[in-house]
Amino acid sequence: MQELMCMTDEDLVYLQLKTRTERVAVDPVLSEKIRSWNKLDTAIYDHFxxxxxxxxxxxxxxxxxxxxMKLRRxxxxxxxxxxxxVDTQREHSWIQRNVLRQGSPEHCRKMNWGEVKYxxxxxxxxxxxxxxxxxxxLNLRENKLRATQIEILGEEVFQQTTKR
Known part of the structure; x- marks a missing residue:
């Protein structure tokens, strides 16, 4: 399918960021309520x-x-x-983050950028x-996003992930 989008293997590779430490099962009744509350989103999702x-x-x-399988490899x-x-943050113990290897190449650091930095x-x-x-x-919005990310990650981690 990557051919349809003119993408290379490198274009598709990613690192998971801010992953949860565990999955929580949602019972079928609640799942159906969520789908009902989000009827339009659900219809769009089902269509695509x-x-x-x-x-x-x-x-x-x-x-x-x-x-x-090739992508996963x-x-x-x-x-x-x-x-x-992979480190669990103390303040937000449900969020895991990647700790990069010392001297990682630039593409590793870029893949570890959060959504605000990107x-x-x-x-x-x-x-x-x-x-x-x-x-x-727009600058006010960017500053609020940055402040929130610093609050979640901590100043030191934020600085590490935003180095270019």
């Missing part, structure tokens, strides 16, 4: 899941399974290269391609 399943069928389920290789350990980097790149001046409201 059906489209996705048709694409898998056209692509070939065996071939798709092989591609998924590539992810495991990058995790082996980049991640020293958003900052994308906006920075977009600003360099346009002559539109920065908007004060």
């Amino acid at each position: 899941l059906a489209v996705f399943n048709e694409k898998i069928k056209a692509f070939g389920t065996t071939r798709m399974a092989q591609e998924v 590539n992810i495991a290789a990058v995790k082996q290269q980049c991640v020293e350990s 958003g900052d980097r994308i906006r920075e790149l977009q600003r360099s391609w346009t002559s539109i001046p920065p908007q004060p409201g």
Whole structure:
């Protein structure tokens, strides 16, 4: 399927960030209530899941399974290269974070950036391609997002994950 999107193996590899320490089972009654509360989201999800399943069928389920296995192997290789350990944060014990290996390559650090840092980097790149001046409201939003991430991760971890 990556061919349809003109992507390479490297484009698809990722590191999981801010993973939960455990999964919680949701009973079927609550699950149905959640689906009901989010009826529009559920309808959109169901539609695109059906489209996705048709694409898998056209692509070939065996071939798709092989591609998924290859992706998982590539992810495991990058995790082996980049991640020293997975640490549970004291303040938020349900969140795990990656501790990168000493001297990890730049691609490891970038894959470990949080959504705020990625958003900052994308906006920075977009600003360099346009002559539109920065908007004060956007800067306030960015600062709030950054402050929240520092509050969750801690200043030291935030600085480590935002090094370029």
